[in-house]
């Protein structure tokens with residue numbers, strides 16, 4: 001997860017900003033031009049736009065259109081009017097397309113899926129991160145850098161291009177969202193908020209209640225994924241405030257849980273560098289979670305991890321042991337790897353495994369049931385980028401028996417146009433995938 005932590009500015013972002021700026025400028029020029037030829041009346045603009053433009057030709061902002069000597073023939077003027085009309089129409093089309101947002105132009109045809117599966121754009125959500133579903137079908141989406149929480153009504157006929165509404169803004173990395181008994185729980189860096197009766201107040205949410213504000217305020221690995229467990233407790237991770245260090249294990253690098261009212265917080269598991277996704281097995285009800293390996297040990301070590309916490313109180317190694325068998329050069333001397341619970345599955349090095357969910361739907365072929373889908377956000381400092389994909393882990397008797405790519409193509413060569421963050425199984429069995437780079441939520445469906 002260091003990719004998030006270090007927050008680079010990508011070339012793509014600079015290009016997007018430049019394109020947006022050019023579109024704003026083009027719109028302004030068109031408006032000024034229409035304004036001039038129509039004396040700034042709305043009716044005049046309409047007439048000018050629908051019938052072609054009057055005499056003159058724009059040569060620059062400083063030159064009035066109708067003040068120049070004009071020795072051209074009527075035929076030349078007519079031709080110029082047609083050219084101008086075409087140019088203005090093209091610019092309007094370009095600006096309208098840009099306004100419709102680049103997300104609609106996402107190259108989803110580059111995403112490779114197993115036969116029978118298809119991916120489509122479900123909604124455009126800037127900086128889309130963790131997702132949860134309300135009991136009345138509202139999809140809630142947290143963000144990290146944007147500071148907003150979004151709501152999207154998912155019921156209804158259309159399954160694409162859903163419109164999000166902002167239900168909270170200006171929060172401190174509100175990455176985590178969870179829903180219970182009509183209320184939305186939102187995790188900022190140091191506190192958890194609760195928005196009561198949220199689905200009937202999407203356009204005017206009440207002030208949130210503060211459920212618990214006692215978490216550390218360190219930004220480093222401070223954004224949280226949260227979820228309610230089968231025990232009814234809210235699980236809240238606290239990452240390590242560093243790449244590698246040995247902080248108080250009661251405070252950091254752990255997974256905590258607390259009652260729904262924020263009371264009785266306790267550490268459920270330790271030795272976790274930074275988990276940004278977890279779920280409970282549909283049958284065993286046991287916790288599984290991803291963990292992001294440390295940086296600066298090389299391109300190929302350590303692996304990211306899929307872990308299995310069969311009971312409370314386990315220690316998963318950080319900062320002493322990575323991937324179950326790699327002693328940390330500095331912290332490995334004090335405690336050996338054999339003291340810790342190894343990962344159930346080693347994931348790719350630096351893939352930044354974030355969201356993970358068991359597949360509980362019935363849309364996909366039967367063999368997918370109870371497999372784990374993992375969103376790999378993608379490496380930030382590996383020589384050859386890795387991740388930027390959805391992988392799937394198959395379990396047998398509580399053991400991971402395979403780990404394979406399921407959806408990939410967000411990475412093209414050494415450049416990524418999207419980065420998967422979280423996964424959600426919808427009631428119809430389709431998967432939603434959030435992408436904070438492209439600002440999108442995708443829907444992956446299976447066609448029989």
Ligand SMILES: [Ca+2]
Nearest residue numbers: 316317318323
């Ligand atoms: Ca570990």
